[in-house]
Amino acid sequence: xxxxLLVALxxxxxxxxxxxxxxxxxxxxxxxxxxxxQPTKRVARILKIESQWSWISWIFLLLLFVLPDVYTFLLIxxxxxxxxxxxxxxxxxxxxxxxxNSK
Numbered sequence: 001x002x003x004x005l006l007v008a009l010x011x012x013x014x015x016x017x018x019x020x021x022x023x024x025x026x027x028x029x030x031x032x033x034x035x036x037x038q039p040t041k042r043v044a045r046i047l048k049i050e051s052q053w054s055w056i057s058w059i060f061l062l063l064l065f066v067l068p069d070v071y072t073f074l075l076i077x078x079x080x081x082x083x084x085x086x087x088x089x090x091x092x093x094x095x096x097x098x099x100x101n102s103k
Contacts, residue, residue: 002073009076016083017057023090024050030097040100046093053086 027047031039039047060079064072 006073006076009080013076013080013083016080016087020050020054020083020087020090023087023094027090027094027097030094030101033101039097043093043097046089050086050090053082057083 024047027039027043031043038044057079060075064075067075
């Protein structure tokens with residue numbers, strides 16, 4: 001059962017990673033297309049968090065191969081939870097940026 005959950009969480013993490021990349025690209029291109037030179041402070045903060053998380057998640061993924069099996073499940077739970085939060089924030093930033101730029 002634990003192996004099934006581990007595989008399921010890993011698949012969820014990978015799907016969210018692709019969504020994160022897509023959303024990050026969309027948010028970064030919204031402002032130049034609208035004629036604004038700089039994103040708002042809120043969107044800039046979320047983009048900064050996403051960039052930092054991108055590097056940290058790679059470190060966590062490398063730790064999955066080094067850590068004993070006991071910690072693997074805990075680590076994949078943590079990185080999936082954080083990835084979900086980052087995707088949620090990027091989606092909110094995209095909606096916010098679209099609303100700001102449509103005015």
